[in-house]
Amino acid sequence: MSGTTITQSATVSLSRAARELELRRGEFDLALHLGCVRSVPDEGGGGRRVTRAEIDRVRAETGFPDALRERVKAVGTTEGAALLGVTNTRFTRLARLGLVVPVKVYLNRYRAVVWLYLAEELRQFAADQQNAPLMSGRTPEALRDQLDDGLDLRPRNWRGRHMGFLLRQTEDPWARAAVVASLLDPVQVAEIVTDPHERAHLNRLRPAPVSQAAPDSPGAHIVQRITTADDPDEISWLRADLGQSVLEAREDRPAPRPAADAARVPAPDAAQVPAPAFAPVPSVGPPTGAPSSTDRTSPPRAAHTMQGRPAAADFPITRREAARSRRLLTWLRGRGPDDAAYSARNSPSCTTETSRRPSRS
Known part of the structure; x- marks a missing residue:
């Protein structure tokens, strides 16, 4: 294999990578999203995987695994408010104004929406002195008007x-x-x-x-x-x-x-199709292409069909000739392969639409 191709043995599944990095699956998913752990696509089409080299790199970082867990720690409203030193109501207002951005969302057992925030980002928000007026005192009037209008970012x-x-x-x-x-x-x-x-x-x-x-x-x-x-x-x-x-x-x-929408090869021209070889009429069953019982004017056709054959209108025929050809076809079906005389005089073929004895014309 080439040097750029990652073999299956050089990678592990996401669940195994989470165990080797000592992370819960939710924490590991956040680590993937935040870029703390890099993954590669599975060449077999089975999702994404993690290389052995990436696992070794993360495990070699200083403070592993506690430092990695702190980077991917997500908290809810109550714990997030405690990190900022504000009430739950003020924290929710800050989140609705878009000043703190959720990193994850899920529904609890009561189908209530629960937003989670990165604890590391909340600490950085609290450490910024420019945000101090937002965490204490009265909320600016412009922001209060937006909250009263139902703003939720x-x-x-x-x-x-x-x-x-x-x-x-x-x-x-x-x-x-x-x-x-x-x-x-x-x-x-x-x-x-x-x-x-x-x-x-x-x-x-x-x-x-x-x-x-x-x-x-x-x-x-x-x-x-x-x-x-x-x-x-x-x-x-x-x-x-x-x-x-x-x-x-x-x-x-x-x-x-879909394949049905692909361009089809055009049918060959009738003039370029060679004439089929003669095929005898089978002794049992109606031949392929035989005229139906409701068609009283169409002439009989050969036992085989082909694409591009001339239309029936190219062979004008009278009603009497059509009836005569039909009776001749009925007579041929009643003949055995070795019987020179007519052997089905009193038992006409069951594959025809008439039981009348054919004439000896």
Whole structure:
């Protein structure tokens, strides 16, 4: 194998990497999103994996594993307020104003939305002296008016951060476009990506949902509202980003299409098709291409058919000739291979539509 190819034995699964780095799975997922641990795509199509060299690098860092755990520690409203030294209500206001950005979201057992924040970022926010007026005293009037109008930037800030996490995990143009499309309503995506095959390809590459709720359940609808852009400015920005991403993906390669939509080879011209060899009429069963019982004017055809044969209108025939040919065909079906005389005089063929004895013309 080439030197740039990572073999399967040189990588481990994500679950095993989490155990070797002494992290819980939620902590390990945050470590991947934040870039603390780098992963590589599985060449076998089984998701992402972590190289042995990356595990050795992380384990060799100073203060492992406590330092790594502190970098990926996520806290809720109560613990976050304690880190800032404010009440839960003030902390929620700061989060709604977008001054502290959530890093994770989930639904609890009561289907209530729970936002999590990085403890390290909250410590940095509290240490900045410019933020001191926001954590004590009266909230500025302009900010209070925005809160009274229902401003809540937590979903939008989380979507932007989550999209950045997903984009860092792939270099494929279509997969990157699928990340942007996953944050838009399907109607918005259909207006930007008009080709149904391209939309289907984006849906196949759509990132995994952030919740394990069953489809069409109340929890799934709540998560869908959180993960779908609803602010006009955000929608406009995502639409422009999706259009540009799809253009770049088309330049890289076209979206896959079903085989039925591929260009078919045109049928050969009838004049170029050689005439078929003579084939005897079988003694049992109707021959292929025999006239139906409802067709009283069509002439009999050979036992085989071919594409590009002349139409029936090219052979004008009278009704009497058609009836005579049909009786002759009935007589031929009743003959045995070695019987020179007519052997089915009183037992006409069961494959014909008439039981009348054929004439001896």
